[in-house]
Amino acid sequence: MTLDRALSHPSIHPLDRSFFARGARRVARELLGKLLIRDVGKLRLSARIVEVEAYLGESDPAAHAAAGNTTRNSVLFGPPGYAYVYFIYGNHYCLNVSCEREGKAGSVLFRALEPLRGIEAMARARGITLEGPRDLLRLTTGPGRLAEAFGITRARDNGCDLTSPASGLWIAEDGVFTARIQITPRIGIRKAADLPLRYLLAGNPFVSRPRPSKPALRGARA
DNA sequence: ATATCGATTATCT
DNA sequence: GATAATCGATATG
Numbered sequence: 001m002t003l004d005r006a007l008s009h010p011s012i013h014p015l016d017r018s019f020f021a022r023g024a025r026r027v028a029r030e031l032l033g034k035l036l037i038r039d040v041g042k043l044r045l046s047a048r049i050v051e052v053e054a055y056l057g058e059s060d061p062a063a064h065a066a067a068g069n070t071t072r073n074s075v076l077f078g079p080p081g082y083a084y085v086y087f088i089y090g091n092h093y094c095l096n097v098s099c100e101r102e103g104k105a106g107s108v109l110f111r112a113l114e115p116l117r118g119i120e121a122m123a124r125a126r127g128i129t130l131e132g133p134r135d136l137l138r139l140t141t142g143p144g145r146l147a148e149a150f151g152i153t154r155a156r157d158n159g160c161d162l163t164s165p166a167s168g169l170w171i172a173e174d175g176v177f178t179a180r181i182q183i184t185p186r187i188g189i190r191k192a193a194d195l196p197l198r199y200l201l202a203g204n205p206f207v208s209r210p211r212p213s214k215p216a217l218r219g220a221r222a
Numbered sequence: 223a224t225a226t227c228g229a230t231t232a233t234c235t
Numbered sequence: 236g237a238t239a240a241t242c243g244a245t246a247t248g
Contacts, residue, residue, distance in 0.1 A: 053240070062240070072233060090230025092241050109240060144241045154232095189240055 010174040012037075017163050020080035024054035024099045024106040028199045031097075031171070033178035036113055038150045039168045045118035045150055047140055048176075049110065051200040051207045053186045055096070057105035061191035065105030075159050076105040083169060085147075085158040092144030095152050097162050097171070111187070111198070113140035114206040115149070122149040142208045179204065 015034065020027055031049050038045040055063035057076075064086065069077045075084040076098055084096040084107055100106035115122055115136065122139045123130050126149050130136070140146040147153075152169070160167045182202040185194055200207045 055240075064240080067234070070233080086240080087232060088239055089241050090232080090239090094240065096240085111240090142241070186240075190238095 010176070012172045012174045014163050014165055015081075015171050015173055017079070017081045020097060020099050020163070021101055022099065024056055024108055025197065027097075027099045028052045028054040028108045028197070029181060031108060032181060032199055032201055033176060035116070035172040035174060036110065036146075036150070037165075037170050037172055038118075039165065039170075040151075043118060043121060045121060046172075047113035047115045047117075047122075047146070047149075049171075050114050050204045051112035051198070053109040053111055054197040054199070055107045055109060056197075057100065057107075062186065062189045062193070062195075063105065063107070065107070069105075073105075076107055078102055078159075081161060081163040083152075083157050083160045083162050085152060085154045087154055088144075093147040093152050093154060094143040095147050095150075095157070109143060110146060111143050112200070112206050112208045113146050113149075114204065115139050125149050125151055137206060141206050 031052050034049050035046050036049060057063060057065045058068065060066060064073045065076045067073065072086065073084065075082050078098060079102045080098050080100060082098045084098055085093055087093055095110045096107040098107050126139055126145065128135055128138055138145065140149045157169055160169055162169060162171050164170060178201060180202040182200050183196045184198045185196055186198045187208065
């Protein structure tokens with residue numbers, strides 16, 4: 001296949017479950033550059049993953065899994081590659097994917113995406129009229145925003161298999177190289193707030209809001 | 223540009 | 236009864 005054909009018709013395939021059967025840091029870092037896809041009827045939404053956070057399981061005070069296995073978070077204690085959707089601040093849904101293995105929690109929170117396809121539909125879902133380039137930045141920049149753009153709710157999506165296109169919400173790989181990875185502390189948490197577990201594509205304009213004032217840890221480690 | 227605040231509810235203590 | 240892995244609006248430099 002020529003490069004030109006690869007660019008216009010990239011082959012897209014779902015990530016295997018073994019991809020998620022690893023530690024959350026590793027999964028988080030490698031999810032950067034992959035695609036989140038929502039299929040509803042013949043409409044497809046797709047967006048590149050540009051910012052995520054790792055949550056380490058029961059030993060991580062900031063993780064929902066720290067409370068042990070409850071009704072709310074039981075997906076985290078199930079097999080890897082499934083959607084954990086939670087409702088927060090009485091207003092917003094957020095999407096995670098389970099990692100590790102059955103019985104061992106660990107997850108990655110999706111924090112920001114770069115919209116690729118179905119942009120008009122995302123704008124409708126967000127209640128935004130697209131007038132300038134700046135409006136694109138408000139579509140999927142932030143965990144609550146991307147969930148709204150993709151129509152993700154707990155009732156609809158919690159527990160769905162993100163490795164299966166048949167589920168209508170899945171994660172794909174298209175062979176595009178990832179840019180430089182940057183690592184910073186996680187955003188918006190009270191506990192364990194200093195651990196460097198936020199992974200982002202350096203310089204990507206769709207990364208969520210205020211860069212933390214703390215000096216960012218650079219390079220791709222962990 | 224950054225800072226602060228209210229909204230609104232499932233979940234946990 | 237308090238809290239929370241957020242967002243959008245408003246206030247201020």
